[in-house]
Amino acid sequence: MSPEQSGRRLDTPRQGRRFSFNLDSDVVGVYAERIARFLGTGRYLAIQTVIVIVWIALNLVAVSWRWDPYPFILLNLAFSTQAAYAAPLILLAQNRQENRDKVSLDEDRMRAAQTKADTEFLARELAAVRLAVGDTVTRDYLRRELDDLLTELTERLSPTDDADDEFGLRPGDSRDPDK
Template identity: 50%
Template sequence: MAPERDGRDTRVETRERTVSGATATTRPRTRLDQPLLPRRRLLPEWDPEAFGRLSERIARFLGTGRFIVWMTVVIILWVLWNVAAPSDLRFDHYPFIFLTLMLSLQASYAAPLILLAQNRQDDRDRVNLEQDRKQNERSIADTEYLTREIAALRIGLGEVATRDWIRSELQDLVKELDGHHQDGHVVFPAEAPRGRDVDDR
């Protein structure tokens, strides 16, 4: 018994070797029932929705009068400090190059944030317009259906006998019956009495 089992095991091993080959043994098998491991990325990841909401909040703040007032106050304080303060405490002298750099930096960041907020608003408007268009199509389809139903009801009511029509027809029949009765015509002849059948016994 043992030699046969050994022979069978060697046959199975050789068959597995020939079927799998050298490439199948070196290639790692992927399990379909398990999630893949996350890949490592060199660049940091961020949530685009969170970044978009932050950009909309900043763009909304930049478009308010409060931002203009605060920016004006900061610029006035900046200029007054660099003009009236002692020379040792001044950090930006008369041409105010550092102030110009800060304002340029603020403008260079504000423009893309405003464009991003506008793009998100355009996407929302596009979705709303698509929903409105579908709602209008459904309303038009419902209106056309109701119009066809009302037209069918009108056509059907045109074929229904109304009370006035039945009254006029009955009046005509009564007149016709009165005319036949005055002429001596028997309108409804009486039925002859039926005799008793022999078979009814």
Template identity: 65%
Template sequence: MADSPQRLDVPRGSSSRFGSFLRFNPDAVGQFAESIARFLGTGRFLAVQTLVVLVWIGLNVFAVKLRWDPYPFILLNLAFSTQAAYAAPLILLAQNRQADRDRVQAEEDRARAAQTRADTEYVARELAALRVAIGELATRDFIRGELNRMSSDDGEDADRREKKAKKKRDPVG
């Protein structure tokens, strides 16, 4: 029986027994971390934790028969250390996910701003071109004057027609 050649395009550890067991969905873990981080940052969490600590200390100081953690409160310190050991990485993971979302949002904002700027510059160029084109157009009065001047045989006749046209346009003056 010939051994099959080792594949170089597959990582060596991918076929291990523990590799498939320890695979997690990064989004599910991230969402869980964010929900924990959101809960840890609330007043409700602080109130519940304070109440639990006060009950813990009260029972261990005053209830002689129920003492499971005498005065230095080693077990309570262990519980706080465990909580901190899990809370800190979860909070950091939530912050990293928020930073990634902020980065994506900033890139989208930059792209939108660049598009808006390009659109604004295009409209400004079009408006400038329209202004130039309008400035070169002959007005109605200019065309009338030119037609009157060309059609008149003498200058006096043209002046009279121009005065009549002016009176038609402005009957008050």
């Protein structure tokens, strides 16, 4: 019987028969960080110290319960196992923190660049406003111009001994608008 007749091809791998164990790396990372944080606390050190003291006391004093005699090989094995698991968990937590720090640093750089761009824009706008204000009329300039105009008008309207004013009228003339 050929492979094609049996319904199976030799150039195609089998699928679906293998057990697939998939873990979400974020979930593992979160629990690793929790364990790493707990391993670094004084509470953990106090609990571990109490357990070690009780372990040693029971193995030295209680002769009938001696499950780990004097060299305490089982206790050393427990510490070795704990260290073998704690070190990778701590490294995983540090790597995750490093990744968060990188993301935070990138965001800070982007924010700093945006702030710099905003500051430069505002500086240009302020320079444009200063130039525009330099071209506008100030109150003192306007007041001085109005005072000069008032002086000129009072000089023109005051009676003079000259015969003609600028309109060609004399003070008693019938075409005088003041009459």
